[in-house]
Structures are given as structure tokens and as C-alpha cells.
Amino acid sequence: MIPAAFEYHRPQDMAGVLAVLEEHGDDARVMAGGHSLIPMMKLRMAEVPHLIDLQDVGGMSDIDVRADSIVIGAMVTQAEIIDHAELADAAPILREAALQIADPQVRYMGTVGGNVANGDPGNDMPGLMQCLNAVFTVVGPDGERDIPAREFYEAAYMTAREDEEVLTAVTIPAPKGGYAYEKQKRKIGDYATAAAAVQIVRDGSNCVSASIAMTNLSDTPVYSENAGAALVGTSVDAAALGAAVAAMLDDIDPTEDNRGPVAFKNHVAGVILRRAIERAWSRA
Amino acid sequence: MKDDISREERVDNLKGMGCSRKRVEDARFTQGKGNYVDDIKLDGMLFGDFVRSPYAHARIKNIDTAAALEVPGVLAVLTAADLEPLGLHWMPTLAGDKQMVLADGKVLFQGQEVAYVVAEDRYATADGIEAVEVEYEELPVIVNPFEALKSDVVLREDLVGEDGSIPDGAHGPRKHPNHIFTWDAGDKGTTEEVIANAEVVASESMYYHRTHPCPLETCGCVASMDKVNGKLTLWGTFQAPHAIRTVVSLISGIEEHNIRVISPDIGGGFGNKVGAYPGYVCSVVASIVTGKPVKWIEDRMDNLMTTAFARDYHMTGKISATKDGKITGLHCHVTADHGGFDACADPTKFPAGFMNICTGSYDIPTAYLEVDGVYTNKAPGGVSYRCSFRVTEAVYFIERMIEVLAIELNMDAAELRRINFIKKEQFPYTAALGWEYDSGDYHTAWDKALKTVDYDGLRAEQAQRVEDFKAGKTRKLMGIGLSFFTEIVGAGPVKNCDILGLGMFDSCEIRIHPTGSAIARLGTISQGQGHATTFAQILASEIGLPADSITIEEGDTDTAPYGLGTYGSRSTPVAGAATAMAGRKIRAKAQMIAAYLLEVHDNDVEFDVDRFVVKGAPEKFKTMKEIAFAAYNQAIPGIEPGLEAVSYYDPPNMTYPFGAYVCVMDIDVDTGVPEIRRFYALDDCGTRINPMIIEGQVHGGLTEALAVALGQEIAYDDMGNVKTGTLMDFFLPTAWEVPNYETDYTVTPSPHHPIGAKGVGESPHVGGVPCFSNAVQDAFRPFGNRHTNMPHDHWRIWRTANELGLHD
Known part of the structure; x- marks a missing residue:
């Protein structure tokens, strides 16, 4: 857990940051909090000959x-x-x-x-x-x-x-309506087994808009337009929930890891999304 | 002479046994003032670390160190070829096997030590490691012990004759090149006959997965060879510093008086720091070669992947009973996965530890246990992670078999336990597999536990929950986990317990200072257990000086008396007994001094809290403080000056702590997430020295039990890669994951221990693992679950629900 040697840069402004980036190309990386990059460097999985610390660059903390x-x-x-x-x-x-x-x-x-x-x-x-x-x-x-x-x-x-x-x-x-971020994880500090972000707008008993995205269920985050669309115009009843979950499952592509196999992740993704929608709807 | 305080106050002032005295260690630990191995910094100190194998099984074709030696700051790179002339390329293990210090032609597990790089600082060492080029030729990998016993692939070519013959191992004949030993206990024939003819038989196979003790502080050492005076000083994370000194002497040829081993503060051991590791040997060699101190400190991944694991037992059981539930026989077979080398830390005569305590707390007339140890391409180890030798496996086995038998009998599992407990009047009780249980009162403890948790009420609530679940009103099931355990700790009687021939006694040496304070040194070493607090309390009660006036010192072999260290809950049963016995020697001499000072006959004075009083005349007394002063400063005819004592204690028997645990758990069948609603732990550790420390030990042991039961594992893929090598995937619970524990107790003193104490550090782990596991399994019992293997992490719980059709 000891990183390879690297040059540490701490520019005072963005021009300084860009200058180091321009000089060293992909040999340089910027670092904000460092909580992803530094562990990768210590594992020697990321080689960063030039590390640019952004702490002294003003104007990005508001x-x-x-x-x-x-x-x-x-x-x-x-x-x-x-x-x-x-x-x-x-x-x-x-x-x-x-x-x-x-x-x-x-x-x-x-x-x-x-x-x-x-x-x-x-x-x-x-x-x-x-x-x-x-x-x-x-x-x-x-x-x-x-x-x-x-x-x-x-x-x-x-x-x-x-x-x-x-x-x-x-x-x-500015977000409107009800919201929920639902996450299943094994323990504090863990990445999600499955997580769902839901923002939902309600008019009476009708859903007028819904936005849904999923975390750690593909090699990128998954914005599921179809899952949101499945709720719009409905009263977010069982059928609509089922349709949203089915649409989301079409969009995700989880892989097996220590959190569990694909079938489990798909199942949990559905459960988590269902709970997130229900909570968001109750707040809408 | 009149006393100005009451007897009660005098007792309180001692802070002796039974007092929840605050831990004297915590002032330094909570202020960052502890002194751990990595805090040791010596002039000119170098850093060593390993090139480790990425492969689980491979031949080493070549090691090229030239580029590494070019790295600025790198001074040396050791390989097996460098150690061979010293005879140090292999070292003996605690289990009578031998282990490569550095890879000698091949590697047998991922992470195995291949070369040792020594440099001026850690960064240069790491760069040097990166620059060593090793050419490997991959070999077929075996990570399953059943496959190993069938395979043509020989893992340990050093243990097979040139003609293909299989010489005996340290524990007798071997039946396959990858087989280490067969060890058995009990009456095979009678057991098989009883089971064959029984009214009811329950059979089950279970895998107790591999896990790891994962102490917060990893293993490490600093070796410093002083070439001028020929003395080697070795600081390290040793749970048994004296044994390490002897082992270092035996393998290095350095005379024992020229070796000083020091265990400074240790950040948790849990068995991980009992054995000897290649890092120790290489650091010593590197210090001898360079003439400078050399430090080696594992990182977290090294610790998880390569230092001693725990468990990895494949257990198959048969338990027989009458129709009304009286158990008649028990049969157990274990296939034990020991990894690439047999480095188990067990007493020599017990290659499967005390697995033969697997009849548990029950009066089982006949039993048979057979254990086969097997080599695989996994890391060596097999330590007792927060338990006495393999007792966690044994208790998990019997507590699962009881549950399975209850299912077979369609009987309540609490009642089944009750009708089979060894009765109070049967103690001392000799179990079918040989152990003599010293004492116990299981029915009292069990009844108290069930009453406190309102067991019948819980079962009624659970039945209602099942109805609600079936009616679609809830998706959560409720599990009631029961466990009743008997530990076997305090190894142990020298007549049957030794490690590498070192008898497992322990020791205490006391010096009373003239002004009435004292220092006591022991052969054990605290890793967080609070010895400096509790041993002073034992002494305070024995010798009548306040615990606050007694310093406890351990871990320095130049000053402490010889002892076998701290593991297997042996400190209180063995060293605690030595402490009491040494204290009694002090008291015996003090009595003679007091009698002289009081001008009466020796037998006319008696000990009273902190003084000797003239019998029948309590106003005539001498305090222990006064006696101490007189011992050094007054000429007393027939009595040597000074007040010191030493005791080496060889216990007549083990001690047998026991307890009754209940866990109430809700399980979300859709996500597999368990939620612990309640955990009740009743422990009987005999005489209670410090209730607060006992409670802390129970909390810690239960938390490690929760970890193991609910997710903590060292998992390998088919290629022998460790899948859980960081704390992202290796489950180490935080306060967030831990429930509120309710603790309770009964007191059944050990009849043979001088103060009746039995040890407690490991009980909660031993009893906790089956309790958590049983709660999960019990939740699914109404739907047909019989047994599922740990760890019960989310996806495995979900899988159980899925296989039982609960998602349909």
C-alpha cells in the first residue's frame, strides 16, 4: 500500500492547473478529496506521475x-x-x-x-x-x-x-415533487448492492413526471428514461410499479461480485426501485 | 490502635476482585500514547518487505533481483537461495510441519513470500519489490480439500518419497500425498451401532467457512542484532513472546540468553499473532546481514491474505435420539482445509484442537469424531480466532445438529436442549470424547435466559408473523436464534498440553516494594484484554494492597517469568491462577512477619482484607503496608529480608465456561437483509474479576461472532485468488452494524482454580456464532429450511428465501 513516486503540484489558480495538465497530458491527474484516487495509487493500480491538488484553487467550494x-x-x-x-x-x-x-x-x-x-x-x-x-x-x-x-x-x-x-x-x-434515494449496502462505507434515485411530480392522483437512475448495476450509472415514462400518466399503482421495474431491468447490466450473483442483483434492483418510487410518491 | 474507616471502605479501597475498576491502560490508548511495534523507531533502522506470489500454485523458474538492487535506497534482496546456507529457507510450524520462509522452488498459495527486500525506507522497499522480476510457471490449482484427496497433483513434493511413498506426518500415517493426518476420538464401533439402531437419526453436512481474525493492528516486528555484544532484540506483535524466544533460539542457533523478545502494546490478536511468520525470520536475518535494525510491518492485504486464517472445516454429522428426544449418540467427521502448510496453532497432541468438545453441553453417552487434515493451495494457518482451539467449530457443529434434530423430532429446540443438558449433579462430568467438565449448572442458566427474553411470547409472536407473511401482510420473517455453549479453555495441564514440547503452564512473579506498592510480572501478554487492570485486582484481593498500587508488566522476556502467552482464554485460568498462588506465598510470609511484629504465634493472626489481625482482638493488627516495610527494614529472626514470590502454575484441568444466548432477528426476504432486534447473552465464567471488563469482552466477542455469521469470510476463486483481500469485501462490523447487547450472568466457580475463575474473552464468540446463524435458519424453518451454510450475507439469505419459493 505504498504508491510509486510522484510529483505533487498545488497550483493557486485554474490557469496553473491547466498548465500542468497541458504539459504532462495523461501523466497528470487532478485530485479533489483524493478518496478514490489515493487508494488506487497506493495499490499501484493508478500510476500518476504528476498529481495536481485542487485544494488551493479558489471558486469551487460554493x-x-x-x-x-x-x-x-x-x-x-x-x-x-x-x-x-x-x-x-x-x-x-x-x-x-x-x-x-x-x-x-x-x-x-x-x-x-x-x-x-x-x-x-x-x-x-x-x-x-x-x-x-x-x-x-x-x-x-x-x-x-x-x-x-x-x-x-x-x-x-x-x-x-x-x-x-x-x-x-x-x-x-431545481428539483420538483417527491424524492427518494434508496440504497442497499452490506455495511457502512460500502458501495451499493443496488441503489435508486427517484424524483417524481404528482398532480392529484396522477404522476406527471418521473425521473429514475440506478447506481452500481452496470459499468456506468443508468438513467432509465423508460422506467420514468412507465409511471407518467398513472396513479403509480401496482401495474405502473411493475412496468417501471421491468423497464429499469431492461436498462441495467449488473455483474457478479462479492455482493452476489446477477439474479440477486436484478431482484434487489427491482425491490429497491419499487421502495424508492413508493417513498418518493408518498412525498410528492 | 483504632481504624478510622470501616471494613467495607477498606475493601473498596483495594479495588479488588468483583470491582468494575476502570482500565488503567485506557489513558494511553485513548490519547494516542500507546507504544505499538510500528511506533518503535531506532537509529539507522531499515525496512523490509516481501515480493509475494500472484499465483496460488506455480513453479519458480527464476528470480532476478538485479534491477531491484539498482533502486536507490535498496540494500539487499533475500531469496531462499540466500537463506539455504543458514538452514533458514524453511522453518518449523507450531503443528509439527515445516513452512517455506521464502519460496523454495515453488509457491503454494497466493501471497506467499518469494523474496525479501531491505531498503532505507518504506518507499524504497516498495519500489524495490516492484523491480524484482520473478518468472513463474503456473501449476494446477486446488482450492477444495475433497478434490485435493483425489488429485494427482502433489502440492507438497517435499513430503513424498522419491519412489512415490508417503512417509508418516507429525500426527501419524497419511493416506494421500495431499493428506496431512487423521485424528480421532471416541468409540467408533459403539457410536455407529447406536446410530444404526436409533429410533431417530438426524444427519447434516455443514461448511464452516474460512475467515480471518483481522486484528486492527497487523503483524510486524523490529529485529535488532547488536554485533558487539551478540544480543538480538526482537520486538513484535507476539501473543506468546517466550515461546517465540525459544523458537528463534532453536532455529537460529543463537543462545536463548542472547535473545530478548519484547511484545509492546498489541492492537488485538484473536489468534492471528500466535504463530511464527516468515517476516520474523527474514527481519532477523536481514538485521544480522546488515548490522542494522530492520522493521517489517504487514499491510492490511498482506495480513488478510497470508497470515493465519481461521476455521475452514467441512463437517458431517449424525445425531441419534429416542422418539422423545433423549440423545443417544453423535458422529462427526471433519475434512479440514489447512492450506499449503500445516501451521495450525494447537497443542501438539491435538491436531484438530479441542474439536472433541463437540458433544457440547449435552449428556451424550457415546460419540465418535474423526478429522482429516488436507493440504490445498490456500494460505496456511488454522488458528483459534477468538476461541480456544477449534472450539468455535465444535460448538457451531453441535448447536446446528441440535437444531436439525429438533426439526427431525418436530420438537422445540429449547426444550430439546433442556432435556439433554448435563445435570448439575453430574459434575465433574466425563464426556464421551474424553474431557472432564469441571463444573456447570446449565438448567439454571437456560431457564433464566428463556424467562428473561419471554421465550414463549417470542414463539407466539413468531407464529403470528408466519401467518401474516402467508397472508401477504408482511415480507419480513422473524427468527429466534438459540445457543447454549460450553467452552474448554485454559490450556492447559502440562500432562496433555504442550506446543513444540513447551508445556503450557504459566507464571507470575511478584515484588512488594518497601512502601507497600508492588510490581507483578506474568508470562502472558495483553492484546487489549486489560491484564494490567484485572491481574492487579486479583493480587489486591490476595495480598491486601490496593490495585492502584500494583504495576502489572508483561511481554519482555528479559524481565517476565517464562510463560506460554495469551490465547485460548488461558490468561485468567492459568496466569491468573499463578498470580493468586504467588500472592498466597506473599501472604504466607507476611503472616509470619505480622505475628513477629504483634508478638504472637504465627497461627494467632489471620488475614483480613488489607492486614493481619490478632484472632479475637481485631484492634491489634498490622497492615500489609506496615508488613512490607518491616520485611525490608527490620531484622526478623529466622526470616530472610524482602517480600517476593514467584509461582509457576500447571493447572490440574481445563476450565469450562458456559452460557446461554438468544437472538431475535427480522429478515427481509426480498433483499436478504437481516435486522437484529435483540441479543441476550448470559455468561457463566465462574468468579467474576471485573464485571465491566467482562461486559466489554462479551460485546467484542459477540461483534466478531456477528461478523463471522453474517458475512465475514476469506473467499477464493477457482484459481486460488483471494476475493476478499481488503476491508471493502472482508466484513469488519462498525458500531453501525452492531445491535445493543443485553448481558447477564450466573456464577458457577471452577472448583479447581484458586479463585474459581474460568476465562471469558472467547465465550461470546463461541456462543455467538451459532446463535446468530440459528436465528437466520430459524426464520426459515417454518418454510422447510433445515440447514444453510454461513456466512449469511444478504445474497445468501436471499438465495435461501428464493430456493424456498418465497419470491414466487
Whole structure:
């Protein structure tokens, strides 16, 4: 558990970060909280000759709750998400999800930006951001660009972010209606056996919109448009729940690991989604 | 002379036995001031670590160390070829086998030590390890002991004659090249006959999976060879420092007086730190070669993958009974997976430990046990993880067999236990497999437990739950886990317990200082058990000086008396007894001094809490403090100056703690998630020295039981890769996963132990594992479940529900 030698960079601004990235290409990696990258380096599974610490780069630690959107800086920690009262009112699903990530010590260091940018299928924030239809802002040598969360993830650890780009902010349209982040895990600190993010809008007894994303059930987070669509126009009755679960199962592609075989994961994914929808609906 | 405080206050002031004295160790532990092996820093200290095999079975074609030696800071790379001239490329194991220190031509398990890199700091060592090039030729891998016994693949070529013959092993004849031993106990013929003719027989096969003790602190050492005075000092995470000194002397040829072994603070052992590891040998050799101190510290993955595992027992049982539930016979066969080398830590005459305690708490007239040890391509070990030697396996086996028999008889499992318990008046009781149980009162404990949890009420609630489940009103089942266990601890009588010929006595040496304080040194070593607290309490009650005035010291072989260390709940039964006996020697001399000072005959004074008083005249007394001063400073005719004593205690028998546990669990059949609603633990460890420490031990043991029962395992794939090599996949519970435990007790003192104490550290683990497992299995009993193997993690519980059709 000892990493190979690396050069440690601690630039004071984004220009400095981009300069190191430009100079060293894919030999350089940026680090926010470090809770994914450092273990990989210590296991010598990630070789990072140039490590760029973002701690001193300002301007990425704010949570800005606006009338119709929320902007979260990439360096905002999970602990800050949990403690932010205004955010808890505006988007309670973020707090519910963050409380289920790792443990308090990790949440003091782990950041939203690092969680979404790393592309680890086990991370909870990517699925959540897909559910919320977030947009990721990245900055690179050619300036800023926005990438929808639902188009960001290509494969495990492979994303639409280029090597010389840095993810700086996450923008979420103000969520509406009921919500739930439901996660089954083996123990504190574990990745999900299955997790579901659900945001649901209700008009009377009718569901008018529903957004559903799943975590750790494929090599990327899975935004299941069809699962959401199966609920729209229904009263979220047993038939609709069944249709949503069936649609979701078509979209996920779990693999066997120590958490269990594929049949178990599919079954649990269905149970977890069902519970998430029911809870979100009860809050809608 | 008048006393200004009452007798009661004098007793309280001692903080002796029965007092929940706060742990004296905790001030330093809670402030980060402990002194663990990795805290030791010596001038010029080097760091050593291993190149480990990625393969579970492979021949080593070549090891190229040239590039590693070019890495800045790297001083040496040791291989088996370097150790061979010293005769140190192999080392003896505690089980009478031998083990490669560094791979000698082949590797037998993933993570096996192949080369040892020594460098100026840890980073250079790690870079050096990366630079060593090893050429492997993969061999067929065997991870299943039943396959191993049928396979043509010979794992241990060193144990087969050139003509293909199979020489005897340390425990007798071997029937296959991959077979280690057959060991049996009991009456085979009668048992088979009783079972063949029984009214009712229940049979079951169960696998007690491989797991690992996983102490918070991994294994490590610092070896420092002083070439000027010829003395070797070895600090390490040793549960048995004196035994390590003897073993190091025997294998290195360094005379024992020139070796000083020190166990500093140890961050948990649970059996993992009993054995000798290649890291110790290589560090010593590296220190001799370089003339500098060398430190070796495992990382978490090394610890989980390569140091001693626990369990891995495939057990098949038959239990017979009359129609009304009286057990008549028990048969057990074990196929024991020992990995690549037999490095079990058991007393020499017991290659399957005390597995022959598997008749449990029941009066079973005839029984037979047979154990076959087998080599596979897995890590060596086989230690007693928070239990006396293989007792957890034995108790799990019988407590599962009882449940299966209850199903066969369609009988309540609590009642089945009650009608088969050994009765109070039968003690001392000689069990069918040979052990003589010293004492017990099982019915009292069982009745108390069932009454406290309202057992009948729980069963009624469970029956209602089943109805509700069938009616679609709930998706949660309720399980009631029962277990009643008898431990066998305190190894042990030298007549039948030794390790590598070292008798398993223990010791205590006391020095009373002139001003009435004291130091006592023992042959044991605390790994968190609180010895400095509890042994001082034993002494306080025995010698009448306050526990706060008594220092307890362990772990330094230059100062402590020889003893066999701490494991198998042996410290209190053996060293605790030695402490009491040494204390009584002090008291005997103090009595003579007191009589002289009081100008009466020796027999005219008697001990009273903290003093000797003249019989019939309690106002005439000498306190132990006064006596201590006089012992050193007053010429007393016929009595040597000083007040010291030493006792080496060879226990006449083991001690047999017991307990009654009940677990109430709700199980979500759709997700497989269990939720522990209640856990009640009644322990009878005989005389209770410190109730607070007992409660802490019970909480810890139950938590490790929960871990093992509900998910903790060392799992291998077919290629012999360890699938659970990090704490992401190896289940180590946190406060979040742990329920609130209710503890309770009865007191049945050991009749042969000087203070009646029996040991408690391991009971909760031994009793807890079957209790958690039985709760899971009981939840599914109404739907036809008979037995499912641990660990009961989410997916396996889900699988049980699925196979029983509960998802249809």
C-alpha cells in the first residue's frame, strides 16, 4: 500500500492547473478529496506521475441555491452537502443520498466533483445527477463547456471529460415533487448492492413526471428514461410499479461480485426501485 | 490502635476482585500514547518487505533481483537461495510441519513470500519489490480439500518419497500425498451401532467457512542484532513472546540468553499473532546481514491474505435420539482445509484442537469424531480466532445438529436442549470424547435466559408473523436464534498440553516494594484484554494492597517469568491462577512477619482484607503496608529480608465456561437483509474479576461472532485468488452494524482454580456464532429450511428465501 513516486503540484489558480495538465497530458491527474484516487495509487493500480491538488484553487467550494437552479462547486464536500440547510430545502434528495455515502470521515474529504468526475460505477452521485438532469461544467485549454450528466458516462472510469479538462461545477435544475434515494449496502462505507434515485411530480392522483437512475448495476450509472415514462400518466399503482421495474431491468447490466450473483442483483434492483418510487410518491 | 474507616471502605479501597475498576491502560490508548511495534523507531533502522506470489500454485523458474538492487535506497534482496546456507529457507510450524520462509522452488498459495527486500525506507522497499522480476510457471490449482484427496497433483513434493511413498506426518500415517493426518476420538464401533439402531437419526453436512481474525493492528516486528555484544532484540506483535524466544533460539542457533523478545502494546490478536511468520525470520536475518535494525510491518492485504486464517472445516454429522428426544449418540467427521502448510496453532497432541468438545453441553453417552487434515493451495494457518482451539467449530457443529434434530423430532429446540443438558449433579462430568467438565449448572442458566427474553411470547409472536407473511401482510420473517455453549479453555495441564514440547503452564512473579506498592510480572501478554487492570485486582484481593498500587508488566522476556502467552482464554485460568498462588506465598510470609511484629504465634493472626489481625482482638493488627516495610527494614529472626514470590502454575484441568444466548432477528426476504432486534447473552465464567471488563469482552466477542455469521469470510476463486483481500469485501462490523447487547450472568466457580475463575474473552464468540446463524435458519424453518451454510450475507439469505419459493 505504498504508491510509486510522484510529483505533487498545488497550483493557486485554474490557469496553473491547466498548465500542468497541458504539459504532462495523461501523466497528470487532478485530485479533489483524493478518496478514490489515493487508494488506487497506493495499490499501484493508478500510476500518476504528476498529481495536481485542487485544494488551493479558489471558486469551487460554493453552493448557490437560485430560483430555478442550484450550482454546486466541484470542491464542495459531502459533509457540506449534508449540513447546508438551504440546499436541504431546495433539493432534499442530495442530503438523503450524501448521508448514505461512505462514513463521516470520508464525507469530510470526499467532494461532489470528485465523486461525479471519477467515473466509478460504485459512486452514488453520478446516478443521482442523472436523475436530477444535472449539467457538469468542465474547463480546459479551449475554455468552458457544459456536458449533461446523462451523456457524461461512457464506461467504468471513462467519461466525456477530456484528459486536459477539469470538472468545476455541477448545475441542477431545481428539483420538483417527491424524492427518494434508496440504497442497499452490506455495511457502512460500502458501495451499493443496488441503489435508486427517484424524483417524481404528482398532480392529484396522477404522476406527471418521473425521473429514475440506478447506481452500481452496470459499468456506468443508468438513467432509465423508460422506467420514468412507465409511471407518467398513472396513479403509480401496482401495474405502473411493475412496468417501471421491468423497464429499469431492461436498462441495467449488473455483474457478479462479492455482493452476489446477477439474479440477486436484478431482484434487489427491482425491490429497491419499487421502495424508492413508493417513498418518493408518498412525498410528492 | 483504632481504624478510622470501616471494613467495607477498606475493601473498596483495594479495588479488588468483583470491582468494575476502570482500565488503567485506557489513558494511553485513548490519547494516542500507546507504544505499538510500528511506533518503535531506532537509529539507522531499515525496512523490509516481501515480493509475494500472484499465483496460488506455480513453479519458480527464476528470480532476478538485479534491477531491484539498482533502486536507490535498496540494500539487499533475500531469496531462499540466500537463506539455504543458514538452514533458514524453511522453518518449523507450531503443528509439527515445516513452512517455506521464502519460496523454495515453488509457491503454494497466493501471497506467499518469494523474496525479501531491505531498503532505507518504506518507499524504497516498495519500489524495490516492484523491480524484482520473478518468472513463474503456473501449476494446477486446488482450492477444495475433497478434490485435493483425489488429485494427482502433489502440492507438497517435499513430503513424498522419491519412489512415490508417503512417509508418516507429525500426527501419524497419511493416506494421500495431499493428506496431512487423521485424528480421532471416541468409540467408533459403539457410536455407529447406536446410530444404526436409533429410533431417530438426524444427519447434516455443514461448511464452516474460512475467515480471518483481522486484528486492527497487523503483524510486524523490529529485529535488532547488536554485533558487539551478540544480543538480538526482537520486538513484535507476539501473543506468546517466550515461546517465540525459544523458537528463534532453536532455529537460529543463537543462545536463548542472547535473545530478548519484547511484545509492546498489541492492537488485538484473536489468534492471528500466535504463530511464527516468515517476516520474523527474514527481519532477523536481514538485521544480522546488515548490522542494522530492520522493521517489517504487514499491510492490511498482506495480513488478510497470508497470515493465519481461521476455521475452514467441512463437517458431517449424525445425531441419534429416542422418539422423545433423549440423545443417544453423535458422529462427526471433519475434512479440514489447512492450506499449503500445516501451521495450525494447537497443542501438539491435538491436531484438530479441542474439536472433541463437540458433544457440547449435552449428556451424550457415546460419540465418535474423526478429522482429516488436507493440504490445498490456500494460505496456511488454522488458528483459534477468538476461541480456544477449534472450539468455535465444535460448538457451531453441535448447536446446528441440535437444531436439525429438533426439526427431525418436530420438537422445540429449547426444550430439546433442556432435556439433554448435563445435570448439575453430574459434575465433574466425563464426556464421551474424553474431557472432564469441571463444573456447570446449565438448567439454571437456560431457564433464566428463556424467562428473561419471554421465550414463549417470542414463539407466539413468531407464529403470528408466519401467518401474516402467508397472508401477504408482511415480507419480513422473524427468527429466534438459540445457543447454549460450553467452552474448554485454559490450556492447559502440562500432562496433555504442550506446543513444540513447551508445556503450557504459566507464571507470575511478584515484588512488594518497601512502601507497600508492588510490581507483578506474568508470562502472558495483553492484546487489549486489560491484564494490567484485572491481574492487579486479583493480587489486591490476595495480598491486601490496593490495585492502584500494583504495576502489572508483561511481554519482555528479559524481565517476565517464562510463560506460554495469551490465547485460548488461558490468561485468567492459568496466569491468573499463578498470580493468586504467588500472592498466597506473599501472604504466607507476611503472616509470619505480622505475628513477629504483634508478638504472637504465627497461627494467632489471620488475614483480613488489607492486614493481619490478632484472632479475637481485631484492634491489634498490622497492615500489609506496615508488613512490607518491616520485611525490608527490620531484622526478623529466622526470616530472610524482602517480600517476593514467584509461582509457576500447571493447572490440574481445563476450565469450562458456559452460557446461554438468544437472538431475535427480522429478515427481509426480498433483499436478504437481516435486522437484529435483540441479543441476550448470559455468561457463566465462574468468579467474576471485573464485571465491566467482562461486559466489554462479551460485546467484542459477540461483534466478531456477528461478523463471522453474517458475512465475514476469506473467499477464493477457482484459481486460488483471494476475493476478499481488503476491508471493502472482508466484513469488519462498525458500531453501525452492531445491535445493543443485553448481558447477564450466573456464577458457577471452577472448583479447581484458586479463585474459581474460568476465562471469558472467547465465550461470546463461541456462543455467538451459532446463535446468530440459528436465528437466520430459524426464520426459515417454518418454510422447510433445515440447514444453510454461513456466512449469511444478504445474497445468501436471499438465495435461501428464493430456493424456498418465497419470491414466487
